[in-house]
Amino acid sequence: MIGSGRSDFHATITGLGAHVPERVITNDELSKLVETSNEWIVERTGIRERRIAADSEALSDLALPAARQALEQAGIEGRDVDLLIVATVTPDMMFPSTAAILADQLGAAEAAAYDLSAGCTGFMYALAQAYGMVAGGLSRRALVVGGDVLSRVLDWSDRSTVVLFGDGAGAVVIEPSEAAGFFAFELGADGAGGEHLWLPGSGSRTFEEPEKFVKMNGREVFKFATRILVQSGEAVLDRCGTRVEDVDLYVPHQANVRIIDHATKKLGIPSERVVINVDRYGNTSSGSIPLALSEAQADGRLRTGSLVLMTGMGAGLTWGSALMRWTRAEAA
C-alpha cells in the first residue's frame, strides 16, 4: 500500500527524542555467554555493542524520557497531546497498553492511547497512522513512540539472535504545519514470511512446544531485508517524483551494516548521507529509526530543509517507508 500526503494539508515532526538504557554489552561480553567472537559479529553485522535494559526497566521506562524530550523540543506539554501511539512488540504487559501507561505518566489525560504491533516496522506504521489522523482532523497533536525491550524475549543461549538486538526507544511529535512535512508513505506486509522472524507461544495460539523466545531464519530475513529496503524506498521516491540524488538523509532500519550497505549501494545513495548507529545499539526494533534520527539531529546532519527518506522492515514480515522534509529548527 502506498499513499501520498494530502496536497491541501501539511503535517510534520515538531519534536524528537530518544533514550537507551545505561548498560552496555560488548561483543566480548557476549562471547562469554555464547560461542561467538567480536570478529564474527563485527564482520557479519557491523555491531560492536548494544544497550540492555536493567531487570527493573520496562518499555515505558525507556519511552518516558524519550517522550519528554520530544515534547520539550516541540514546546508542548503532555496534556496538549490528543493521540499517543506506542509501536512495540514488547509492551510492559499485554494490557493495559504501554501507551495508556505513558499517557498517564505524561499527564496526557485527553489523549486516545494505544499500542501498535508491526515488528521492527512499528514506528513507520505509527508515523503513517498519526499523519493520517492529524490530516483527517481527528488529532491535532500526536505523540508517536517506537521502542522495544527485545532483550526480554531473546534466548540468551542462542548465538544466532542474541548478538543482533538491543533495547531502546524514540519518540516524535506530529502536528499540522505550514509546509510539508510528510510527502508520502509506503507500507506493506507479507504474512507468508511470518515464520522467518517470530515469537510463537506469545499469544492465543497453542503450540505443542510453546516457544517463549524470538526465533529467526537469519538467511531468509537477510534476503527479505536487502530486497525490501530497496523496493520500498524506490516506491516512495517514485510516488513523489523525487530523484534519489535529492535525498539528503537516508535513515534505514538499523538491523545490520551489511543490509544497510547493500540497500545504500542499490539505491545509489552516497554513504555520507546514510545514518548508521547499529554499531553502538544493535537492532532496537521500533526504537531504531527515531534513535537514528535523534543522533543525526544531535550531530547536525539532520537540518531544517533536509529531505529525509526512512525505511523500516521487520517481523510480519512488514515494511514501511516515508519521505519527508525536516521542517523544525535544529536541536537546542
Ligand SMILES: CC(C)(COP(=O)(O)OP(=O)(O)OC[C@H]1O[C@@H](n2cnc3c(N)ncnc32)[C@H](O)[C@@H]1OP(=O)(O)O)[C@@H](O)C(=O)NCCC(=O)NCCS
Ligand atoms: C544472522 C546473520 C548475521 C547471519 O549471517 P550470515 O552471514 O547469513 O551467516 P549464516 O546464517 O550463513 O551462518 C554462518 C555460520 O555462522 C554461524 N553463526 C550464527 N551466528 C553466529 C554467531 N553469533 N557467532 C558465530 N557464528 C555464528 C552459523 O551457525 C553458521 O554456521 P554453519 O555454517 O556451521 O551452519 C544474517 O543472516 C542476518 O543479519 N540476517 C538478518 C537478521 C535480521 O536483521 N533480523 C532482524 C530484522 S528486523
